[in-house]
Amino acid sequence: MRVRYTYLDRQYQTIRDEILETVDDIFSRSAFILRPEVQEFETRMASMLDVEGVVGVNSGTDALYLGMRALGLPPGGEVITVAHTFVASVSAIVHAGLKPVLVDVLPSDFNIDPAAIAAAITPATCAIMVVHMNGRVCDMAAVKEIAEDHGLLVLEDAAQAIGARLNGVAAGAFGQFAGFSLHPMKILGGGGDGGFIATKDQELAETLRAMRNLGQRQRGVHESHAFNSRLDTLQAAICLVKLRHLGGWTDRRRWLAQRYDDALANLKGLIRPLAPSSGPHYDVYSSYAIRSQARDDLRARLAEKGVETMIAWERPLHRQTGLNLEHHVLPATDRVSREVLSLPIDSEMTDEEQDYVLDVLREFHG
Ligand SMILES: Cc1ncc(COP(=O)(O)O)c(C=O)c1O
Incomplete structure (x- = not known):
């Protein structure tokens, strides 16, 4: 017998008609950039995660990077995170002009070791980025206690954890913001790259909405030099189909x-x-x-x-x-x-x- 690690092809067969219908609809309407499906996806995710704002972007990597940029953390500030993660968690910190400080995970659940966080804090530390590994939420009570004691922000890399909960609270609803990935291999994945930021801070969400769209809150008015990192309408529509399942x-x-x-x-x-x-x-x-x-x-x-x-x-x-x-x-x-x-x-x-x-x-x- 052969057992494969993933069966995305089998999954596709179960939703083929729905996917083809939505792709056909989007092409028929030529509705590619920031069309209503993006907003519908954001609204659905916000209610699923119980957060105020969800902003679709073009990858989980960008979600983390843009989230940190939008927060305006002090240049060179230290962000404590883990080495047992995908490179994007840490590259996003570096690209945001911050310094990653890596700490150990607990071998018992592959998530950040709260005792190691406490030991790594310096006067330059500005945030802790937890990574909810393998779809399990980190020990957020311990992390938040340390963060509060030292006046640090908590950021979440929730790329692997859509739908995971701890004490009823969803991954993505614990920190200042969370970055999620819609990469095809993820639990909820599109037909290509995609991601989103979840935040309880409505103002941060609005800043991010402009940042992902070349600095525009209003079409043609650019408030800053920003980025082109929009979630494709096509990916949003595919993820809306998959959300049903x-x-x-x-x-x-x-x-x-x-x-x-x-x-x-x-x-x-x-x-x-x-x-x-x-x-x-x-x-x-x-x-x-x-x-x-x-x-x-x-x-x-x-x-x-x-x-x-x-x-x-x-x-x-x-x-x-x-x-x-x-x-x-x-x-x-x-x-x-x-x-x-x-x-x-x-x-x-x-x-x-x-x-x-x-x-x-x-x-x-x-
Ligand atoms: C823990 C973690 N962080 C970040 C990412 C980056 O997401 P993306 O591939 O959508 O950029 C991934 C997955 O690829 C991941 O597993």
Whole structure:
């Protein structure tokens, strides 16, 4: 049997008619730039996340970058974040004229270690950027307490966490703003790049609306040198179609995660780190990550048996040579990078395919 990591092609077959209908409608109307679908998508997301403002932009990377630019943080200010993340989290900080200060994650859930934040604060620190990894919200009570004690802003990289909640509060509703990604591989993804910023600050949202559109609040009036970073109408429309199905897809991934949890609990040597995702945490499982000290051999065995897996991330950001971040010492992150492995958890994966993955895991780790 072959089990792929993603089944976007299968997903497409389930929504093909709806997608073709909306694409046809947009082309028929030649409605490409900032048309009503963009606003409808923003309104839907704002109500889903319970925030005042959502601003569609052309990627999750731009969402983070523009969010920080719009806040007007002091040039050179330090932003504390993690090295166990996609490069965009940190590149956005650098492009906003700020200095990333990287801290460790907790190997128990791959999210920022609050104790490490406290230890990294200096007089130059202006913000903490949490990254809700794999669809699980960080320990926001601890993060917010530290932020309040030191007068710091909290920013959220929620690229992987659309729909995730902690104590009923959605990822994206905790900080000054949150950046989300609509990349095709994300839980809610378009037919190309896209993203959005969520914020409870209406004024910030209005600034961002102008910033993404060449500085225009009013057509033809440019209030600043700004950017062309609009969410395409086409992507907004595709995401609106997918939004109708997102709840069902998330339920399915959560169900698959529960099956993995139950089966993996008895396997020696495999560390399924997260506590069950019920109760305060509502995880959306953009990835299902485990740890194993025999990760590379396990991955090779799975590949041999036709099971595709992913490693996020094999080379964390402080181990990259081109980013000027090598001075960070992050032992927990290094350990995670040696042990972490993401198993297939696509909503379109069948029960039989998951059983097959479990058989290979049992054979290796039983
Ligand atoms: C944690 C994280 N931050 C930021 C991004 C950037 O999003 P995008 O690819 O839409 O620019 C991604 C995903 O790609 C991500 O996983």
